[in-house]
Amino acid sequence: MKAVLPAIARPLLEPQLPSDLEVSWWTSPADAKVMIADADIAWVDMQPTRLTEETLREAGDGLKWVSTIYAGLDAFPLDVLRSRGATLTNGVGINAIAVAEYAVLGVLAAAKRLDEVIRAQDRAEWLRDAPGKIELADTKAIVIGYGAIGRLIGDRLSAFGVEVTGVTRSGSNGTMTPDAWRARLGEFDWVVLAAPSTGETKSMIGEAELAAMKPGAWLINIARGDMIDDDALLEALRGGKLGGAFLDPTNPEPLPADHPLWSAPNCMISMHLSGRSQTKMFQRAAALFLRNLAAFRAGEPMENVADLDRGY
Numbered sequence: 001m002k003a004v005l006p007a008i009a010r011p012l013l014e015p016q017l018p019s020d021l022e023v024s025w026w027t028s029p030a031d032a033k034v035m036i037a038d039a040d041i042a043w044v045d046m047q048p049t050r051l052t053e054e055t056l057r058e059a060g061d062g063l064k065w066v067s068t069i070y071a072g073l074d075a076f077p078l079d080v081l082r083s084r085g086a087t088l089t090n091g092v093g094i095n096a097i098a099v100a101e102y103a104v105l106g107v108l109a110a111a112k113r114l115d116e117v118i119r120a121q122d123r124a125e126w127l128r129d130a131p132g133k134i135e136l137a138d139t140k141a142i143v144i145g146y147g148a149i150g151r152l153i154g155d156r157l158s159a160f161g162v163e164v165t166g167v168t169r170s171g172s173n174g175t176m177t178p179d180a181w182r183a184r185l186g187e188f189d190w191v192v193l194a195a196p197s198t199g200e201t202k203s204m205i206g207e208a209e210l211a212a213m214k215p216g217a218w219l220i221n222i223a224r225g226d227m228i229d230d231d232a233l234l235e236a237l238r239g240g241k242l243g244g245a246f247l248d249p250t251n252p253e254p255l256p257a258d259h260p261l262w263s264a265p266n267c268m269i270s271m272h273l274s275g276r277s278q279t280k281m282f283q284r285a286a287a288l289f290l291r292n293l294a295a296f297r298a299g300e301p302m303e304n305v306a307d308l309d310r311g312y
């Protein structure tokens, strides 16, 4: 059995790999593309070493399991994997803590207008009044996408006294269903996006949704940039009714230097940095891969198997 694995994870994986597994370590997409031709297993990540759709198309017929550290699968050619009959396991949970902490950072930065405080510091200006005076306690948040990340955001915001409502696809465990949240948008001070980018969620926040939000409410996006209609967001930000937006991912990435969102009023952009966390992320990813490898070899069910039709 042959596996193509990322060299970056080699120190964590190699000591624990079974001796009869033949391994090639990729350091670049070009490496992966060659190595994958006769692999049974491939761990591929779309960034920073972007593996192209072409690579997965060119993989040999033996490729049965593709593993990734990514939770969001929107950049993966799911149709190619589906037509090959290959299993894709994702990285849901691996960086959920780091991302949830960024969402809370976004809410706190918006409440206290940390961006304005830091701009004043850059000017060596001593502010006489706080630019943001919102106390989180007794405010209300809706977290659209209440999965691994969304639930952690919910727990953390609840600890600040925020009343949290979650949205899931199924509406299970007291969450709202995707057809119910729009009618209630006007109730929330914080609208947090933590759902996967799929056909159902692309541009889910557009003109109508922004208009329905409570005056002064903030939009916090830690999911994917294409879930927001940027033209509508720019108009809402310029109109001043929206409190503002905290955007971790954007569409496209990197955001071009001349993109109007950079200079839009009341907009903070964190450059899709939220998922980065010291070494813990790789330790969790390696541990998950090794558990799944044992299951794959034993013909047992693996963890984090993506639903290729659903898209996450």
Ligand SMILES: NC(=O)C1=CN([C@@H]2O[C@H](COP(=O)(O)OP(=O)(O)OC[C@H]3O[C@@H](n4cnc5c(N)ncnc54)[C@H](O)[C@@H]3O)[C@@H](O)[C@H]2O)C=CC1
Pocket: 071, 072, 073, 091, 092, 093, 095, 096, 099, 144, 145, 146, 147, 148, 149, 150, 167, 168, 169, 170, 178, 194, 195, 196, 197, 200, 201, 222, 223, 224, 248, 249, 272, 273, 274, 275, 276, 312
């Ligand atoms: N900014 C970053 O660095 C990161 C962003 N992400 C993004 O966050 C997304 C969520 O990640 P996880 O929580 O780990 O995934 P997850 O699979 O644990 O949770 C997804 C949640 O979204 C819900 N959902 C699905 N379709 C929905 C819809 N149409 N409307 C409302 N809710 C819907 C699901 O029911 C589930 O509760 C990922 O798909 C990825 O795009 C993930 C990791 C890092």
Ligand SMILES: O=C(O)C(=O)CO
Pocket: 069, 070, 071, 072, 073, 091, 095, 272, 275, 276
């Ligand atoms: O895991 C993901 O989907 C990410 O966006 C990581 O940054």
